[in-house]
Amino acid sequence: MSAAPALSLAWILATPLAATVLIALNAKRPRLGEVIGVIAALLTFAQVAALTPEVLAGGRPTLVMFSVMDAIPFVFTLDPLGLLFALVAAILWIPAGLYSIGYLRANHEAHQPRFHAYFALAIGCALGIALAGNLFTLFLFYEALTLSTYPLITHQGTARAVRAGRIYMGMLLVPSIGLLLVAIILTHNLAGRLDFQPGGILAGRVDGPLVGLLLALFVFGTAKAALMPFHRWLPAAMVAPTPVSALLHAVAVVKAGVFTIAKVVISIFGIDLLAASSWTGWLTWVAGISVILASVIALRQDNLKRRLAYSTISQLAYVVMALSLFSPLGVLAAGLHIVVHAFGKITLFFAAGAIHTATHKDSVSQFAGIGRAMPWTMGAFAVASLSMIGLPPTAGFLSKWGIFSAAFQGQSWGVVAVLIASTVLNAAYFLPIVHTAFLKPPPSEAGAGAKIAEAPPVMVAALCFTAFGTVALFFLPGLPFALARQLAGVGP
Numbered sequence: 001m002s003a004a005p006a007l008s009l010a011w012i013l014a015t016p017l018a019a020t021v022l023i024a025l026n027a028k029r030p031r032l033g034e035v036i037g038v039i040a041a042l043l044t045f046a047q048v049a050a051l052t053p054e055v056l057a058g059g060r061p062t063l064v065m066f067s068v069m070d071a072i073p074f075v076f077t078l079d080p081l082g083l084l085f086a087l088v089a090a091i092l093w094i095p096a097g098l099y100s101i102g103y104l105r106a107n108h109e110a111h112q113p114r115f116h117a118y119f120a121l122a123i124g125c126a127l128g129i130a131l132a133g134n135l136f137t138l139f140l141f142y143e144a145l146t147l148s149t150y151p152l153i154t155h156q157g158t159a160r161a162v163r164a165g166r167i168y169m170g171m172l173l174v175p176s177i178g179l180l181l182v183a184i185i186l187t188h189n190l191a192g193r194l195d196f197q198p199g200g201i202l203a204g205r206v207d208g209p210l211v212g213l214l215l216a217l218f219v220f221g222t223a224k225a226a227l228m229p230f231h232r233w234l235p236a237a238m239v240a241p242t243p244v245s246a247l248l249h250a251v252a253v254v255k256a257g258v259f260t261i262a263k264v265v266i267s268i269f270g271i272d273l274l275a276a277s278s279w280t281g282w283l284t285w286v287a288g289i290s291v292i293l294a295s296v297i298a299l300r301q302d303n304l305k306r307r308l309a310y311s312t313i314s315q316l317a318y319v320v321m322a323l324s325l326f327s328p329l330g331v332l333a334a335g336l337h338i339v340v341h342a343f344g345k346i347t348l349f350f351a352a353g354a355i356h357t358a359t360h361k362d363s364v365s366q367f368a369g370i371g372r373a374m375p376w377t378m379g380a381f382a383v384a385s386l387s388m389i390g391l392p393p394t395a396g397f398l399s400k401w402g403i404f405s406a407a408f409q410g411q412s413w414g415v416v417a418v419l420i421a422s423t424v425l426n427a428a429y430f431l432p433i434v435h436t437a438f439l440k441p442p443p444s445e446a447g448a449g450a451k452i453a454e455a456p457p458v459m460v461a462a463l464c465f466t467a468f469g470t471v472a473l474f475f476l477p478g479l480p481f482a483l484a485r486q487l488a489g490v491g492p
Contacts, residue, residue: 005054005061009076009131012047012086015040016093016124020117027113034101037116041097044127045090048083055083056482062133072194074140077133079196080486081266084335085130085259087479088342092251092466093123099350099462100243106357106456109241115155119247121148126252129259135184135194135268138260142180142224145256146172152244153237164239171233172223180221183214187268196263200270211269212279218264219283219320224257226313227320228290234313238305242353245305250346254312255338258319262334265323266487275326287321288418290314295425302363304352307429308345311388314422315341321418322403325410328488333402335484336477340387340395343469347384350463351377354455364433369442371434373452376460378437380467385430387470390423395473 019040023033051061055078065074078086100119104112125148128141146169154165188194191201206214223230237248248254265274274280291314298310315337322334354377355370356362371378387396400419407415454460473480 005051005059005078006063008047008051009061009063009078012044012051012127012131013076013124015044015047016120016127019120020124023113023117023120027117030113033113033116037097037120038094038101040120041090041093041123044123045094048086048090048127051078052083052087052479054078055080056486064133068136072136072188073134074137075133075195076128076131076137077196078131079267080483081259081262081335082130082132084339084480084483084487085255086127088255088339089123089126089130089251092342092346095350095462095465096243096246096251096346098458099246099353102456102458102462103241103243103353103357106459107241109155110157111155115152115241115243118148118151119243122152122247122252124148126256129256132196134196135187135264138263139176139181139184142256142260143173143176145253146176146224149244149248149253152247153240155241155244156239158239161239164236167236168233171230175221175223175230178221179217183217183221186214186217196267198267200266200268200273202269203273206273207277209279211273211277212282215264215269215274215280215283218268219261219286222257222260222264224253225261225320226254226257226316227286228293228313228317231290231294231313235306235309238303238309242305242349242356245308245352246346246349250342250349254316255342258316258334258338261320262323262331262338265326266331271326271328271331280324280326283324284321284412284415287317287324288414290317291321291418291422292425295422295429299425299429301429302365304355304362304364304433305349307364308348308352311348311426311429312341312345314426315345315388318400318403318422321415322406325406325412325415327406327410329402329409330406332484332488333399333406335487336395336402336480337399339480340399340470340473343466343473344384344387344394344396347380347463347466347470348388350459350466351381351384354459354463357455357459359452364436367433367437368440369437370452371437372442374454376454376464378434380463381437382434383467384470385434388430389426393474394470395477396470398474398477 061078063076067073125145132138154161294310294314301307322330387394390396390400
């Protein structure tokens with residue numbers, strides 16, 4: 001294999017890290033820092049996109065940096081699942097970066113250069129997770145992502161923000177050190193290695209109850225996936241500025257969580273080992289309960305960002321539930337849903353931030369008539385809502401149909417029931433928002449909603465771009481499907 005693809009991995013990681021340093025060094029020239037961030041986002045996307053043909057052709061670019069104790073390498077490898085995550089992070093960094101500029105300026109947020117620097121650093125850590133070639137490398141970047149996003153959670157410096165930051169750190173660091181790290185050490189003791197391999201590395205080395213115990217350590221140790229009961233950090237973190245919420249829910253943090261679980265299921269255990277074990281069925285139940293409970297709680301939230309937060313918990317559990325079917329079709333559907341959810345959820349949070357910026361309203365009960373004054377924002381919100389529900393012509397239909405198909409194939413009727421119930425619940429907490437915004441007249445005392453204008457153009461453009469993506473993926477799903485088929489082992 002040529003050295004060029006391997007070196008490209010280094011450039012992918014170096015670009016956001018260099019942007020972090022340059023933005024920090026130019027803190028007294030904030031506009032220059034904004035330009036640096038946008039350029040870095042464009043370069044990162046170009047670098048990831050350039051490696052896509054290599055991976056689709058079966059190549060696995062690999063870069064070994066050093067080894068610990070001559071046995072555990074610090075290594076990067078780009079495989080189909082990693083490329084899916086890297087593409088999501090790289091593509092969405094572009095609109096997220098532009099949106100952040102408009103949001104921070106319009107809301108007169110303090111310490112804007114610091115915000116953009118940590119935002120770039122978080123993207124760099126997410127890419128490190130995507131490119132990790134073994135559990136050791138992944139764990140280091142997983143922890144670095146937690147630390148790099150803490151200043152974003154507490155950006156506003158209020159007592160509420162600091163309290164949310166403590167919850168965030170506690171509920172992510174404690175499980176990762178107390179459970180995930182233990183799982184990694186146990187895996188090394190059992191298999192003598194930590195690298196990611198198709199079919200896993202634990203086959204023939206673990207059986208019986210230990211399979212279920214080790215899987216539980218990995219799943220609950222990966223608290224970024226927000227699987228209940230390790231979910232409370234996500235609604236608490238909604239105190240952060242909306243671009244941070246978008247970063248948490250769509251681009252980096254929660255995607256790092258479900259990505260890690262997917263990586264462990266596919267490349268550490270292997271779906272054949274998990275499917276053959278009688279000690280792994282609990283995962284479907286835990287995921288299904290999370291889907292339903294989070295949806296019910298979302299239904300009761302009047303604050304839009306909190307409703308979206310619980311929606312995210314439910315949608316992430318879809319990914320875990322699809323993986324828990326331990327079938328190639330389930331893996332394929334899980335990979336697709338990672339991409340689909342990213343585009344839909346970032347659009348919803350962009351819309352929430354645009355509404356806050358234009359109206360200073362954050363509660364669903366205040367949205368009567370707002371769609372008439374902000375048609376682009378609420379139109380994009382409506383499109384993304386349809387994707388979250390799983391209706392065509394949005395990409396949410398494709399991934400949900402894939403999970404349905406995998407459940408029918410495996411005769412997992414409980415999963416089918418959960419999908420039907422959650423689809424109804426999704427419609428129940430999204431469609432009333434759209435109805436209120438477009439079909440209910442604004443309160444007369446508020447002065448005929450005409451005084452409300454759209455948010456700054458750069459914010460509206462960003463959310464329209466991501467909303468367009470949810471529809472484009474429905475009609476042009478080729479690349480995500482190709483990568484998902486590769487990681488599921490069901491096609492070239």
